[in-house]
Amino acid sequence: MTPQEVLAELTALQAGDVPTHGGSTMAYVYDSGRAGVEDLAAAAQAAFQWTNALDPTAFPSVARIEDDLVGAAADLLGGGPATVGTVTSGGTESCLLAVLAARERWRARGGYRRGGSGRPRLVLPVTAHAAFRKAAHLFDLEVADVAVDPDTCRALPAAVAGALDDRAALVVVSAPSYPHGVLDPVGEVAALAAAAGVPCHVDACIGGWVLPFLDDVPEPFDLSVPGVTSLSVDLHKYGYAPKGVSVLLTAEPELRQGHWFSTAGWPGYPVVNPTLAGTRPAGPMAAAWAVHRWLGRDGYAELARATRAATVALAGGAAAIPGLRVVGTPVATLVALAQDGPDGVDVLNLADEATARGWLLQPQPPFAQPGGADLPATLHLTVTGATAGRVDALLADLADAARAAAELPRPVADPDLVAAAATIDPAALTVAEVDALLELAGVGGGRLPERMAPVHALVAALPRPVAERLLAGVLDLVYRPRRAAFSG
Ligand SMILES: Cc1ncc(COP(=O)(O)O)c(C=O)c1O
Known part of the structure; x- marks a missing residue:
């Protein structure tokens, strides 16, 4: 094959993907909508794509790039003279490392002796990102779930204090x-x-490159707030860098040591890793650095303000659509919509209707809070620079989709399936049994149905461990080998 033919194959593979550009995919991707950002990022990425950030002494350019990114983040987000940081592969890795560092501190300070028996605890308002649950799982902490206010969806300080x-x-x-x-x-x-x-960790993965540029943020939230010990912010979100870059800031170097790993305990080269990976791609770091240098404070401020204005307009317009309401007070560039009243529009159906009109709006199933009032199903919208110019079109499609969704039957989980699931021990299920259950649930073969509302309703109705096992089963089917062995 020629390189052109190979590239044409790759392009053909993308035909089934949701668009990464144009602002209609309102989760997963961040399009600034500004000419030039992509080309610059691609050129910087190309220049560094063979460089290994594993060893900053062999590649001092990478050390400099990382230091500049950490410095920019610290400058933007209330860092002090003692603030240090680490460039990671994304939000999840930043959150994982923050938890690892805190666990090491707890141990070093005699946590087990102070607290007697048991594992260290990670205190999480239920709205904290799932990455923290992954951290607890990987690093053996127990999650202390803390209910949030069901109206504002904000963490409740008194409830946190109890944990x-x-x-x-x-x-x-x-x-x-x-x-x-x-x-x-x-x-x-x-x-x-x-x-x-x-x-105390502030997860500013999604908001940290937006909030500092706005003048209507209700209260301080960054490292300058007394008691905040670390903060995460993703450059591959509103830093408009390609995937694979986040920064974890730590209030002082001592704490950062807790997530570093160092060994001389093998016959190979001495290994010191600040992050989870060994070999680390430098391309995304260089791209983030280039985009940040080019846009600068003014460029980001202009993008953040335009996107925030679009978000406010979107929230106002969506709240005026019969049957819908905006959840809480959105402070940045994200909006969550919920059904307004018992006769309002079911947002899981609304997500399907939005998909049919070319928008990816992310459905979030209803959630039973441990020790608190239930949180409703919501529709999540991440507004980026590219969406900002399309708010009128989005609102028109949303209103149309809401009318169509109101005509649909409300999605309900099959009661027989739910009753049967209640008797299942998920840990005892074989892969073949999971496959069979998924077939019954309408997602056999890992192929998702056109209408996902019934699937989300089922996920919400199942006992959580069963739902989690089935979700893993869907992924298992998606990744089950179906390709030819070796090309050529
Ligand atoms: C607040 C927050 N924290 C953590 C993450 C995880 O980031 P990533 O998907 O880059 O791993 C996200 C992703 O959306 C997020 O919004």
């Missing part, structure tokens, strides 16, 4: 939260955490 015992290794707040785009009371929670001697 700050001797086993608490870290408390997390979001700026803003992914599900609803609302700002947690960072100052109050961080003060409570500090008084209890517990570190």
